[in-house]
Amino acid sequence: xxxxxxNPKVKLPATIAMLVAGVFMILPFLWMISTSFQTPSEVxxxxxxxxxxxxxxxxxxxxxxxxVSYYLNSLKVSxxxxxxxxxxxxxxxxxxxxIEFKGRDALFLVYLSMMMIPPQVIFVPKFILFNWMHIYNTxxxxxxxxxxxxxxxxxxxQFFMGVPKEITESAxxxxxxxxxIFSRLNLPLAxxxxxxxxxxxxxxxxxxxxxxxxxxxxxxxxxxxxxxxxFILENNxxxxxxxxxxxxxxxxxxxxxxxxxxxxxxxxxSSAVKG
Amino acid sequence: xxxxxxxxxxxxxxxxxxxxxxxxxxxxxxxxxxxNPNVSFTGLDNFRRLFHDEQFxxxxxxxxxxxxxxxxxxxxxxxxxxxxxxxxxxxxxxRGMFFLPYVSxxxxxxxxxxxxxxxxxxxxxxxxxxxxxxxxxxxxxDPDTAxxxxxxxxxxxxxxxxxxxxxxxxxxxxxxxxxxxRIDGARTRTITWRIVWPLVSPTTFLLLxxxxxxxxxxxxxxxxxxxxxxxxxxxxxSLYVYKTAFSYYEMGYASTISWFLFAVIMAVTxxxxxxxxxxxxY
Numbered sequence: 341x342x343x344x345x346x347n348p349k350v351k352l353p354a355t356i357a358m359l360v361a362g363v364f365m366i367l368p369f370l371w372m373i374s375t376s377f378q379t380p381s382e383v384x385x386x387x388x389x390x391x392x393x394x395x396x397x398x399x400x401x402x403x404x405x406x407x408v409s410y411y412l413n414s415l416k417v418s419x420x421x422x423x424x425x426x427x428x429x430x431x432x433x434x435x436x437x438x439i440e441f442k443g444r445d446a447l448f449l450v451y452l453s454m455m456m457i458p459p460q461v462i463f464v465p466k467f468i469l470f471n472w473m474h475i476y477n478t479x480x481x482x483x484x485x486x487x488x489x490x491x492x493x494x495x496x497x498q499f500f501m502g503v504p505k506e507i508t509e510s511a512x513x514x515x516x517x518x519x520x521i522f523s524r525l526n527l528p529l530a531x532x533x534x535x536x537x538x539x540x541x542x543x544x545x546x547x548x549x550x551x552x553x554x555x556x557x558x559x560x561x562x563x564x565x566x567x568x569x570x571f572i573l574e575n576n577x578x579x580x581x582x583x584x585x586x587x588x589x590x591x592x593x594x595x596x597x598x599x600x601x602x603x604x605x606x607x608x609x610s611s612a613v614k615g
Numbered sequence: 616x617x618x619x620x621x622x623x624x625x626x627x628x629x630x631x632x633x634x635x636x637x638x639x640x641x642x643x644x645x646x647x648x649x650x651n652p653n654v655s656f657t658g659l660d661n662f663r664r665l666f667h668d669e670q671f672x673x674x675x676x677x678x679x680x681x682x683x684x685x686x687x688x689x690x691x692x693x694x695x696x697x698x699x700x701x702x703x704x705x706x707x708x709x710r711g712m713f714f715l716p717y718v719s720x721x722x723x724x725x726x727x728x729x730x731x732x733x734x735x736x737x738x739x740x741x742x743x744x745x746x747x748x749x750x751x752x753x754x755x756x757d758p759d760t761a762x763x764x765x766x767x768x769x770x771x772x773x774x775x776x777x778x779x780x781x782x783x784x785x786x787x788x789x790x791x792x793x794x795x796x797r798i799d800g801a802r803t804r805t806i807t808w809r810i811v812w813p814l815v816s817p818t819t820f821l822l823l824x825x826x827x828x829x830x831x832x833x834x835x836x837x838x839x840x841x842x843x844x845x846x847x848x849x850x851x852x853s854l855y856v857y858k859t860a861f862s863y864y865e866m867g868y869a870s871t872i873s874w875f876l877f878a879v880i881m882a883v884t885x886x887x888x889x890x891x892x893x894x895x896x897y
Binding site for chain 1: 619627635715724731738775838870876
């Protein structure tokens with residue numbers, strides 16, 4: 341394999357074939373951006389706009405369905421939720437990985453088994469619970485549960501277990517407690533793992549549609565996925581506006597991916613291959 | 616000491632996962648409806664209803680078609696990863712292109728595909744007419760094709776994720792092993808199917824199982840594109856639970872359906888535990 345693989349006679353055609361396939365993969369995005377700059381008469385007729393029509397984007401950001409408020413709502417929910425999840429998960433992950441106590445392994449098994457429960461099973465009880473807590477139809481209905489991530493505990497536990505014990509043992513001898521060792525030694529080492537988890541968790545919360553659908557009803561509270569759906573239900577022939585709205589929802593995710601590509605890909609590959 | 620670290624997290628998991636799950640288990644045996652404060656235990660009534668519910672059987676069929684997307688995307692992902700792993704230039708760029716759908720917003724891409732598949736003059740059918748297909752399919756608008764059109768979107772969405780994990784698995788294979796086979800005169804195709812494919816079988820198995828579970832749990836894509844229609848032709852199990860609970864407000868019955876979904880996921884997981892030992896060739 342290595343002989344033919346390094347050979348430009350194989351590599352060049354393979355690259356071209358893959359580029360063609362790759363363009364097909366991103367064609368929906370290109371079509372979306374192109375359509376968002378077209379006039380209504382050009383949709384479905386031309387592949388490229390005759391000239392850049394910015395009015396669709398202006399309409400999205402200033403009209404009655406302002407994406408400004410959807411963006412602020414999404415930012416609020418995802419940022420607070422992610423910070424909470426990173427904090428809570430890293431604490432618990434360290435506890436599971438590094439401290440021995442009674443019932444630890446049984447408890448961890450309970451955590452893992454919760455991963456099997458489909459979200460649909462707990463929608464109804466959560467609906468009742470949130471009504472009782474008076475957080476139904478508020479952002480807290482997304483933020484509070486978002487702070488508790490089983491995946492985060494699982495992933496960060498794997499990381500902490502991989503930190504050599506010798507690093508922390510000398511600190512123990514010097515009389516440092518677990519909190520000190522955790523915050524001064526383990527957390528700084530875990531920066532890349534924390535970044536990976538933060539990026540993945542943020543993108544989940546940013547894209548979360550199902551929870552928002554169940555727990556938010558007031559349009560002024562809508563996050564981007566719901567705002568987008570709302571726009572499309574009420575403007576279902578405004579194809580240009582739809583595609584401008586879709587671009588507004590997707591572009592931040594693409595930006596985050598381009599910036600955090602290394603962390604995302606490492607995180608996804610390591611969690612699956614080792615897990 | 617350990618409890619101090621775990622307690623904050625555990626309280627949240629207890630409140631938002633474990634207690635709701637236990638409560639839902641109890642709801643399964645009631646006729647709880649959101650609007651009706653009188654809840655009574657109905658024993659196994661919900662199960663009897665389930666066995667006679669045509670919509671439920673339909674939802675199982677639609678879920679099965681939806682799950683077809685998992686093996687298809689695995690095969691495509693393996694093929695893509697094989698080529699990207701060794702024999703291309705611009706590897707980083709290509710990897711990014713294939714992975715982009717997975718990181719973009721699911722609901723937003725759903726709406727893009729809705730327009731791409733638009734039957735009367737959407738671009739996909741325009742191209743099909745251009746190459747001589749007289750009456751191209753109605754895609755999301757036709758009950759017979761809607762579920763398969765959803766599969767296309769799902770495959771497109773998952774391909775990059777599976778490919779990334781295959782790439783990681785391929786990089787673990789030692790070049791010496793492949794070199795030895797080559798010296799023995801094996802052809803590329805033989806090496807791929809007799810050596811590489813068995814070596815990545817743990818990955819394939821893991822991706823298959825997690826993919827099946829993930830696909831069964833998610834309904835965002837379908838809810839955004841078709842809301843389960845036309846008719847109920849794209850109402851998969853998870854979406855049926857959502858509709859029963861929050862469109863018809865039959866929350867007791869919805870819990871019953873949701874635990875059936877759990878049972879299927881549980882069964883797949885058990886198969887994974889057993890199968891990992893038996894079918895995976897290291």
